[in-house]
Amino acid sequence: MGLFDSWSDLFAAATPWQEVEAEAPKEEEEEKEDVKESKDDGEDGEVEEEEAEEEEEEEEEMVDPKEKFEEECKESKGCAPAKHHFEECVERVQGGENKKGPSEDCVEEFFHLAHCANQCAAPKLWASLK
Amino acid sequence: MLARSCLRSTRAVGAARNGVVNATKRAASSSSSSTANASSPFGLNLAGSAATAVAVGSMTWYYHLYGPELHAMTPAEEGLHPTKYPWEHIKWNKTYDHQALRRGFQVYQEVCASCHSLSRIPYRTLVGVTHTVDEAKVMAEENEYDSDPNDEGEIEKRPGKLSDYLPAPYKNDEAARAANNGALPPDLSLIVKARHGGCDYIFSLLTGYPEEPPAGAAVPDGLNFNPYFPGTGIAMARVLYNELVEYEDGTPASTSQMAKDVVEFLNWSAEPEMDQRKKMGMKVLVISTALFALSVWVKRYKWSPIKTRKLTYTSPTGGRRPGRH
Numbered sequence: 377m378g379l380f381d382s383w384s385d386l387f388a389a390a391t392p393w394q395e396v397e398a399e400a401p402k403e404e405e406e407e408k409e410d411v412k413e414s415k416d417d418g419e420d421g422e423v424e425e426e427e428a429e430e431e432e433e434e435e436e437e438m439v440d441p442k443e444k445f446e447e448e449c450k451e452s453k454g455c456a457p458a459k460h461h462f463e464e465c466v467e468r469v470q471g472g473e474n475k476k477g478p479s480e481d482c483v484e485e486f487f488h489l490a491h492c493a494n495q496c497a498a499p500k501l502w503a504s505l506k
Numbered sequence: 507m508l509a510r511s512c513l514r515s516t517r518a519v520g521a522a523r524n525g526v527v528n529a530t531k532r533a534a535s536s537s538s539s540s541t542a543n544a545s546s547p548f549g550l551n552l553a554g555s556a557a558t559a560v561a562v563g564s565m566t567w568y569y570h571l572y573g574p575e576l577h578a579m580t581p582a583e584e585g586l587h588p589t590k591y592p593w594e595h596i597k598w599n600k601t602y603d604h605q606a607l608r609r610g611f612q613v614y615q616e617v618c619a620s621c622h623s624l625s626r627i628p629y630r631t632l633v634g635v636t637h638t639v640d641e642a643k644v645m646a647e648e649n650e651y652d653s654d655p656n657d658e659g660e661i662e663k664r665p666g667k668l669s670d671y672l673p674a675p676y677k678n679d680e681a682a683r684a685a686n687n688g689a690l691p692p693d694l695s696l697i698v699k700a701r702h703g704g705c706d707y708i709f710s711l712l713t714g715y716p717e718e719p720p721a722g723a724a725v726p727d728g729l730n731f732n733p734y735f736p737g738t739g740i741a742m743a744r745v746l747y748n749e750l751v752e753y754e755d756g757t758p759a760s761t762s763q764m765a766k767d768v769v770e771f772l773n774w775s776a777e778p779e780m781d782q783r784k785k786m787g788m789k790v791l792v793i794s795t796a797l798f799a800l801s802v803w804v805k806r807y808k809w810s811p812i813k814t815r816k817l818t819y820t821s822p823t824g825g826r827r828p829g830r831h
Contacts, residue, residue, distance in 0.1 A: 384785075
């Protein structure tokens with residue numbers, strides 16, 4: 377066990393990620409509180425800024441980044457064929473041109489468009505999320 | 507297609523035969539010294555190309571008949587396959603983002619827990635992962651659990667302890683079905699492992715509700731359209747909306763942010779050992795590499811006298827042969 381522990385200690389020292397403590401010692405908590413307090417002190421300025429940001433966001437009614445990026449992607453050149461097909465299908469179904477045939481839905485076209493938009497938006501979305 | 511290729515091939519064969527006949531006639535009529543070999547390449551070429559055409563044609567026909575994959579289900583029944591997202595914690599040398607886990611637990615408690623249980627997670631497992639001991643104790647004490655029978659055999663209620671499991675929203679599955687229009691909200695403890703696509707699927711499902719179903723799609727009563735759910739009709743309505751939850755760390759609570767956090771938390775609840783497992787994997791790699799190198803060295807060391815020895819044979823000098831002696 378000793379060998380293993382020493383290995384793991386060595387390893388923990390060498391690895392960039394941190395060890396997560398199960399129990400926070402009291403002293404540290406106090407320190408944390410202090411830190412929190414000091415943070416609070418320091419945050420006053422930040423809080424105002426944040427509030428200002430929040431107000432702006434509230435005014436704009438926070439847009440979900442996923443929806444934003446997907447809208448952009450749907451308009452992009454890469455998804456133009458899928459969008460075209462989808463819109464054509466919607467027109468066809470809503471126009472009721474093929475009333476004789478079996479009823480049609482645009483689920484498949486919607487899938488293709490959504491797949492294209494998601495594929496394009498995924499990396500941008502992850503870059504914007506925390 | 508078969509008929510066409512067959513026709514073409516018979517025509518080609520006919521042409522080839524004509525060519526061959528003509529060629530032989532020509533060879534016979536022209537009484538030159540050139541043999542049949544000299545004039546036959548044309549005929550051979552024709553025959554060869556005809557055979558190739560037949561072969562290619564039959565292969566095309568076969569592939570046309572049996573090549574394409576058959577699908578028993580329509581795309582709508584299959585559901586839209588989720589997009590692969592670049593999750594940080596899935597990379598092989600990364601851990602969970604524990605701040606995200608904490609936010610995800612908050613989302614679970616404030617949003618999901620009203621319908622979904624998380625029956626395999628006791629409060630003690632949250633300690634050191636998302637919360638400190640004291641926070642976890644406070645959360646556990648907010649719930650009541652059955653205590654041991656007292657002197658009169660009555661079972662009283664007691665406040666929760668760290669060893670208690672997260673309370674379920676319904677008493678049993680039947681109660682859950684009755685409250686949800688017949689649909690059972692699944693337990694979320696292992697949901698990431700239990701669904702194809704795992705994290706990607708659940709994230710897509712939570713954020714993928716379109717504003718309105720596409721034209722012509724039939725959505726039965728009591729169901730909602732979600733492209734990612736197989737069959738597209740899901741009993742769960744969209745639950746995550748912007749700013750539904752107020753994060754204590756001030757992260758803007760957009761729909762996708764909440765979905766991302768709660769999915770990471772659910773992945774933790776399905777694989778709480780992941781951080782430890784990756785660390786152990788790293789140790790295994792390092793130690794076994796060292797041991798392997800050592801074993802290679804030992805082998806070379808032990809074999810070096812055998813590998814470097816030189817065998818020589820000096821034939822006995824003199825005219826006499828051995829054996830005659």
